[in-house]
Amino acid sequence: MLRIAVPNKGSLSGPAAEMLHEAGYQQRRESKELRIVDPSNEVEFFYLRPRDIAIYVSSGRLDIGITGRDLLIDSGANAEEILPLGFARSTFRYATKPGTANGVEDLNGMTVATSYEGIVAKHLADNGVDASVVHLDGAVETAIELGVAEVIADVVETGTSLRNAGLEVIGEPIMKSEAVVIRRTGANGEEPKVQQFLRRLQGVLVARTYVMMDYDCRAEHLEEAVAITPGLEGPTVSPLHNEGWVAVRAMVPAKDAQRIMDDLYAIGARAILTTAIHACRL
Ligand SMILES: Nc1ncnc2c1ncn2[C@@H]1O[C@H](COP(=O)(O)OP(=O)(O)OP(=O)(O)O)[C@@H](O)[C@H]1O
């Protein structure tokens, strides 16, 4: 039975459960459940605090976990990222009151408040900056107003929390994060159950980012059309009853679908249709 750690709370938990559900796994029915078995898929899910997931996975007691890249790195645990999942995207940045500093190089002698001490201490040290770090559990933006620190380092998504606190980011992002699948560093990556789990999640990612496109075009325009819709391994081309015409079918990135339809129309393709992909195994 594959043992998988899933976030039980916070920004990661809803989208992680949704992705697992789309991948065909049973998920818990209510938020107090801390562990469920999905016997038909031979998987056991453990609902844990996102911050603790890398620690459980590095211990080897759980095979795989879903957490944030920033949380993985901050933990310093002996675990590695094996698949980015494209949700819970954020940047991790320093912020101050305007006029305090312009970048990490100006932070000598200052105090930085953060919930991610591991990332911040390393970043300061890598930049040769001598600053103190104070750990806070959350709502870090308020630390400056209340005099606990001159600088904060925190997750920034829309920037609304910073704006509301009258703060502005300084310097380059310390890191970019998103939800990731992790395993113990050096664990056997060929394990068939692990591979099957990853293939299912990759299938969800593809189904979310691609659509299927079908169209008819004149045979003499086929090469141009194939250049516009190369598909993954090459499009499927079938003869039409109408001589001189072919039907083409290829997967295309969903975000480009309208532009691709315009381009196909411009070379004479007609009856251009897109349909959603519900599930996929590449
Ligand atoms: N707007 C956001 N706020 C917080 N974390 C975010 C946001 N967007 C993405 N994330 C990611 O979610 C993870 C943090 O999850 P975690 O559950 O620890 O904090 P949280 O979502 O702020 O919940 P909590 O209310 O418990 O603090 C990190 O990987 C972080 O990068």
Ligand SMILES: O=P(O)(O)OC[C@H]1O[C@H](OP(=O)(O)OP(=O)(O)O)[C@H](O)[C@@H]1O
């Ligand atoms: O850039 P934004 O879109 O505003 O998002 C970032 C904010 O969201 C998170 O806070 P959360 O609401 O989870 O509270 P917390 O600080 O207590 O973790 C994070 O810690 C930032 O404060």
Ligand SMILES: [Mg+2]
């Ligand atoms: Mg938070």
